[in-house]
Amino acid sequence: MARNNSLDMTSAEFTRIGNQLLEWLANYLDHSERFPVATKVEPGSIRKKLPLTPPLHSEPMENILLDFENIIVPGLTHWNHPSFMGYFSISSSKPAILGELLSAGLNVNGMLWKTSPAATELEEVVLGWLRQALGLPPAFHGTIHDTASTSSLVAMAAARESLRLGIREKGIAGRDLRPLTVYTSEHAHSSIERAAMILGIGQENVRKIPVDDSFKMNPDELREALVNDKKAGNMPCCVVATVGTTSTTSIDPVNAIAEICEDFGVWLHVDAAYGGIAGMVPSMRWVLDGCEKADSIVVNPHKWLFVPIDCSVLYCRRPEVLRKTFMLVPEYLRTDDRDVTNFMDYGIALGRRFRALKLWLVFRYFGMEGIVERLQHHISLAQKLRSWIGSHPSFEIMAPSPFSVVCFRCVPQEWRSRSEVMTEPINQLNLRLLEAINESGELFLSHTKLNGRISLRLAVGNLQTTEQHVTAAWGVIQRIYGRMQDAVRELSIPG
Amino acid sequence: MARNNSLDMTSAEFTRIGNQLLEWLANYLDHSERFPVATKVEPGSIRKKLPLTPPLHSEPMENILLDFENIIVPGLTHWNHPSFMGYFSISSSKPAILGELLSAGLNVNGMLWKTSPAATELEEVVLGWLRQALGLPPAFHGTIHDTASTSSLVAMAAARESLRLGIREKGIAGRDLRPLTVYTSEHAHSSIERAAMILGIGQENVRKIPVDDSFKMNPDELREALVNDKKAGNMPCCVVATVGTTSTTSIDPVNAIAEICEDFGVWLHVDAAYGGIAGMVPSMRWVLDGCEKADSIVVNPHKWLFVPIDCSVLYCRRPEVLRKTFMLVPEYLRTDDRDVTNFMDYGIALGRRFRALKLWLVFRYFGMEGIVERLQHHISLAQKLRSWIGSHPSFEIMAPSPFSVVCFRCVPQEWRSRSEVMTEPINQLNLRLLEAINESGELFLSHTKLNGRISLRLAVGNLQTTEQHVTAAWGVIQRIYGRMQDAVRELSIPG
Numbered sequence: 003m004a005r006n007n008s009l010d011m012t013s014a015e016f017t018r019i020g021n022q023l024l025e026w027l028a029n030y031l032d033h034s035e036r037f038p039v040a041t042k043v044e045p046g047s048i049r050k051k052l053p054l055t056p057p058l059h060s061e062p063m064e065n066i067l068l069d070f071e072n073i074i075v076p077g078l079t080h081w082n083h084p085s086f087m088g089y090f091s092i093s094s095s096k097p098a099i100l101g102e103l104l105s106a107g108l109n110v111n112g113m114l115w116k117t118s119p120a121a122t123e124l125e126e127v128v129l130g131w132l133r134q135a136l137g138l139p140p141a142f143h144g145t146i147h148d149t150a151s152t153s154s155l156v157a158m159a160a161a162r163e164s165l166r167l168g169i170r171e172k173g174i175a176g177r178d179l180r181p182l183t184v185y186t187s188e189h190a191h192s193s194i195e196r197a198a199m200i201l202g203i204g205q206e207n208v209r210k211i212p213v214d215d216s217f218k219m220n221p222d223e224l225r226e227a228l229v230n231d232k233k234a235g236n237m238p239c240c241v242v243a244t245v246g247t248t249s250t251t252s253i254d255p256v257n258a259i260a261e262i263c264e265d266f267g268v269w270l271h272v273d274a275a276y277g278g279i280a281g282m283v284p285s286m287r288w289v290l291d292g293c294e295k296a297d298s299i300v301v302n303p304h305k306w307l308f309v310p311i312d313c314s315v316l317y318c319r320r321p322e323v324l325r326k327t328f329m330l331v332p333e334y335l336r337t338d339d340r341d342v343t344n345f346m347d348y349g350i351a352l353g354r355r356f357r358a359l360k361l362w363l364v365f366r367y368f369g370m371e372g373i374v375e376r377l378q379h380h381i382s383l384a385q386k387l388r389s390w391i392g393s394h395p396s397f398e399i400m401a402p403s404p405f406s407v408v409c410f411r412c413v414p415q416e417w418r419s420r421s422e423v424m425t426e427p428i429n430q431l432n433l434r435l436l437e438a439i440n441e442s443g444e445l446f447l448s449h450t451k452l453n454g455r456i457s458l459r460l461a462v463g464n465l466q467t468t469e470q471h472v473t474a475a476w477g478v479i480q481r482i483y484g485r486m487q488d489a490v491r492e493l494s495i496p497g
Numbered sequence: 498m499a500r501n502n503s504l505d506m507t508s509a510e511f512t513r514i515g516n517q518l519l520e521w522l523a524n525y526l527d528h529s530e531r532f533p534v535a536t537k538v539e540p541g542s543i544r545k546k547l548p549l550t551p552p553l554h555s556e557p558m559e560n561i562l563l564d565f566e567n568i569i570v571p572g573l574t575h576w577n578h579p580s581f582m583g584y585f586s587i588s589s590s591k592p593a594i595l596g597e598l599l600s601a602g603l604n605v606n607g608m609l610w611k612t613s614p615a616a617t618e619l620e621e622v623v624l625g626w627l628r629q630a631l632g633l634p635p636a637f638h639g640t641i642h643d644t645a646s647t648s649s650l651v652a653m654a655a656a657r658e659s660l661r662l663g664i665r666e667k668g669i670a671g672r673d674l675r676p677l678t679v680y681t682s683e684h685a686h687s688s689i690e691r692a693a694m695i696l697g698i699g700q701e702n703v704r705k706i707p708v709d710d711s712f713k714m715n716p717d718e719l720r721e722a723l724v725n726d727k728k729a730g731n732m733p734c735c736v737v738a739t740v741g742t743t744s745t746t747s748i749d750p751v752n753a754i755a756e757i758c759e760d761f762g763v764w765l766h767v768d769a770a771y772g773g774i775a776g777m778v779p780s781m782r783w784v785l786d787g788c789e790k791a792d793s794i795v796v797n798p799h800k801w802l803f804v805p806i807d808c809s810v811l812y813c814r815r816p817e818v819l820r821k822t823f824m825l826v827p828e829y830l831r832t833d834d835r836d837v838t839n840f841m842d843y844g845i846a847l848g849r850r851f852r853a854l855k856l857w858l859v860f861r862y863f864g865m866e867g868i869v870e871r872l873q874h875h876i877s878l879a880q881k882l883r884s885w886i887g888s889h890p891s892f893e894i895m896a897p898s899p900f901s902v903v904c905f906r907c908v909p910q911e912w913r914s915r916s917e918v919m920t921e922p923i924n925q926l927n928l929r930l931l932e933a934i935n936e937s938g939e940l941f942l943s944h945t946k947l948n949g950r951i952s953l954r955l956a957v958g959n960l961q962t963t964e965q966h967v968t969a970a971w972g973v974i975q976r977i978y979g980r981m982q983d984a985v986r987e988l989s990i991p992g
Contacts, residue, residue, distance in 0.1 A: 173699025204668025
C-alpha cells in the first residue's frame with residue numbers, strides 16, 4: 003500500500019538524529035566526569051531559559067537538541083557519573099538503554115495477554131529467571147510495576163483484602179470495623195507509611211517497631227505490638243520487613259518475623275527493593291533467608307540490576323488475592339483467552355510499558371555469571387572503602403555494611419572522647435562536610451540520621467564506578483574534611 | 498582520569514548495535530503492515546521458545562537480537578500498525594521515541610528538585626505549555642504520572658483528604674465514620690471504581706449515575722444521588738466526570754456537574770485522559786467547557802499527544818491538598834531548597850523517570866500548529882468513516898462520535914425491522930464479525946456493550962494512519978461482513 007508518512011518525522015531524519023544521539027550518549031556515558039556530579043544551578047534558572055508559552059511552529063530537531071545540550075544537560079544531577087554515590091545509585095547499562103529504545107519504538111501496551119502476547123510471556127519468563135536467581139520457590143508470581151512504592155502499595159492492598167472483611171466491596175467506613183494496623187521497623191522506607199495513608203489505614207496505625215544496635219527490627223517488640231493490638235481488638239493487617247533499609251541497608255530478621263506472622267496469621271511483605279538483588283550472588287543468598295515464607299516481596303532491578311528507571315518487581319505467593327483485590331474487567335477489555343495472564347489484573351495501572359525487554363537484554367548480555375561478578379565487584383569496592391574510613395582517626399563507621407553502602411561520619415579526634423555531648427556540633431560539621439563535598443562537583447553523597455546522629459551515606463552501584471573512583475572519593479572526603487578546621491573550631495563547645 | 502569501562506558494553510558496540518536498532522525501528526515503523534496487526538500465536542507459544550532458566554554466560558548482542566526478531570516480534574500485537582484501530586490507539590512519534598532514548602540514557606530520577614533540577618523545571622514548563630494549550634487557568638498545577646489509573650487514584654485520594662477527616666493520620670476504621678461515596682457515570686473508566694476499592698471507599702459506595710441517550714451523565718440523577726446520600730448521613734467524597742468515555746467517547750456535562758459539586762462542596766475530578774487532548778484544537782475547545790471549575794483533571798499525552806506509553810498528566814487546582822495527602826519526607830531526602838517543586842510530594846511513586854523530555858520534543862518538533870493539524874486530521878478521518886458506515890443499509894452508528902472513535906454494529910437488512918427481538922443474534926453476529934476482522938490481520942478493532950448491544954469500536958489516532966487506511970478498513974469490514982451470510986442464516990430467529 004502506498005504510504006504517506008509526512009505526519010511523522012521521516013525515517014531518514016529519525017536514523018540520522020538517532021545516530022547523533024547515540025554518539026552523544028556514548029560520549030556522555032564515557033565522559034560524564036566532565037560534568038560536576040551535582041549541578042550548581044539556582045532554583046528557577048532552567049525555567050527562566052525556556053519560553054513560557056508553547057511553541058507555535060515546528061522547529062528543526064538540531065535546534066531543539068542544542069537547547070537540550072545547552073540548557074537541560076547543565077541542569078541535571080548526573081546519576082551516571084561514576085562518582086554519583088548518593089541514595090542508591092540507580093544502576094543502568096548500555097544494553098538496557100537500547101532495550102528502552104526498542105520498547106519505546108514498539109510502544110505496545112501489555113495490559114492484556116491479547117494486547118501483546120509476547121510482552122506478557124516475556125515478562126513471565128524473565129521474572130521466572132529472576133525468581134530462580136533469587137532462590138525463591140515457583141509459587142511466587144511476579145509482576146513488574148514502576149517503583150517499589152507502587153509494589154508495596156499493591157502488596158499491602160492485597161494484605162488488607164486477605165483479611166476477608168469485604169473491603170473491596172463495602173469499603174471501610176460505616177461498618178464498625180476496628181482499626182487496621184501495619185507493622186514495620188522504624189527504619190522502613192517512607193513508602194510503607196505512605197501506602198498505609200492511601201489505603202485508609204492511617205499513619206497512627208503504623209507501628210514502627212524499634213530496631214537493635216545494627217538497625218534490624220526487634221522481633222520481640224514486633225510480637226509484643228501484635229499481642230497488644232490483638233488485645234485492644236485491632237486488626238493486624240500486614241507486617242513489612244526490610245532487606246536492605248534505605249538508611250543503612252540493614253536486614254531485618256525475616257525468619258523470626260515470618261514465624262511471628264504465621265502465629266498471628268498476618269500477611270508478611272518484604273521490601274527487598276535494593277538488598278534483594280544481592281541475593282543473586284551465591285555468597286549473599288543468606289540475605290533472603292526466610293523470604294520464601296513471605297506472602298510478597300519486592301525487588302527493584304532499576305536499583306541494582308542494570309536497567310534504567312523504572313522497573314520494580316513484586317513477587318507474590320498468593321496471586322489469587324492480588325486478583326481478588328484489583329481485578330475489574332470492563333466489557334471493552336473482556337476476552338475469552340484461557341490459560342493466559344492479564345497483567346492489568348494484578349495492580350493499579352491498566353496501561354503497561356514493555357519493561358521486561360530491557361531486563362531480558364541484561365540477563366542475556368551479561369549472563370548470570372556476569373551479573374554476579376558485577377554485584378560482587380560493587381560490594382567489594384564498598385567494603386574497601388569501609389575499611390579505609392574505619393581506620394581513619396577522624397572518621398567512624400555508623401552501621402554495618404552488608405551490601406555496597408557505607409554509613410559514616412567525621413568526628414574530630416579532639417572531640418572523640420566526648421562525642422555524646424558533642425552530638426549537635428558533630429551533626430553540624432557533617433552536614434557542612436556533605437554540603438562541601440556535593441558542591442565540589444567531584445563526588446555526590448547523601449545523608450541520613452541514626453539515633454540522632456547525622457551520617458553520610460556512600461553507595462556504590464554504577465557500572466562506571468571503578469576502584470579508582472572509590473579511591474578518589476575517599477581522597478575528596480579527606481581533603482574537604484582537612485579544610486574544615488575553621489568549622490571545627492567554630493562549632494567546638496568548651497569541654 | 499583513566500577509565501576502565503569493561504563492566505558495561507563498550508561505546509563502539511553501543512553505537513553500532515544502536516544504529517542497527519534505529520534502522521530496524523525505522524523500517525518497522527514504515528512497514529509495520531508486513532505484520533498482521535494482531536498476532537495469531539497460541540497462549541504459551543512464546544514462552545515455549547524461551548529457556549526456562551536464566552542464561553549462565555554472556556551472549557553476543559547479535560544473537561539476542563535475532564531472538565528478538567524471530568521470537569518476540571512475531572508475538573506482538575502491533576500498536577504501530579496504521580490499521581491498529583482498537584481501544585485508543587496509543588499514538589507515538591519518532592521524535593518522542595528519541596526522547597525516550599535520551600531519558601533512558603540520562604537515567605535521572607526526578608524525585609526531588611535537587612536530584613535533577615532540569616528534570617523538575619522542564620516538567621513544570623512543559624506542563625505549563627500543555628495547560629495553556631488546553632485553556633486551563635494558571636492555578637492548575639501539573640504532575641506527570643504513569644497512567645490515568647494512577648492520576649485518578651491520586652486525585653481521589655486528595656478528594657478524600659479534602660474532607661478533613663484526618664484520614665491520613667487516623668485512617669478510616671474504628672472511628673465511627675459514615676460511608677464515603679463517589680459518583681461517576683455508568684460509563685466511567687474502570688480505574689475510578691478500582692481507585693475506590695484501593696482507597697477503602699468500596700465498590701458499593703461508587704454511585705454509577707445513569708446516562709442519557711448519548712451516554713452522558715444525567716446531572717439530575719447526580720443531584721438526586723447526592724441528596725439521598727446526604728440524607729442517609731453518608732459522606733460524598735468525589736464526583737468524577739468524563740470527557741471522552743472509553744466506550745463511546747461521550748462527554749459528561751461538566752458545567753452542570755461542576756455547579757452541583759459546588760452546591761454540595763464535593764471535589765470534582767475530570768477524567769479527560771483521551772478526550773482532553775482534543776481541547777488543544779481551537780474548534781474543539783468546548784469539550785473542556787467547565788473543566789476550569791474542576792478540582793483536578795487528567796489528560797494522557799500517551800493517548801493522543803504522540804508520546805509512547807507512559808505519560809499521564811494530572812492537573813490539580815489544590816496542589817496543597819495533594820501535598821497534605823502524600824507528602825512524607827524521610828531524613829535521607831530532606832533538603833533545604835526553597836521555592837522548588839519536589840514532585841515526589843504529589844503522588845504515589847518516589848522514583849520518577851524523566852518523562853517531560855519526550856513531551857518537550859513533541860511540542861517543539863511539531864509545534865502547536867502541527868499538533869492541532871494532526872489531531873484535526875484524525876478527527877476528520879473518523880468522521881468520514883462514520884458517514885460511510887452510517888449510510889450503509891446493513892450497518893448502524895451506535896453513539897455520537899465527538900472525537901476520533903466510531904461505535905457501530907452490523908444489522909442485516911432483513912433483521913432491521915425487528916432488531917429489538919433480535920438483540921442476541923445481532924450481538925453474536927457482531928462478535929463473530931469482530932473476531933473475523935481481527936483474525937484477518939488486516940485490521941484490529943475492539944468492542945463494547947451499549948444498552949445490551951455489542952458495538953464495535955474503531956479508533957483513529959496513529960500518525961501512520963492515512964485516508965487510505967481508513968478506506969481500506971471500511972473495505973475489510975464490508976468484505977468480511979459480506980462473507981457472513983451463513984452466520985446470518987444460522988443465527989436468525991424465525992420472525
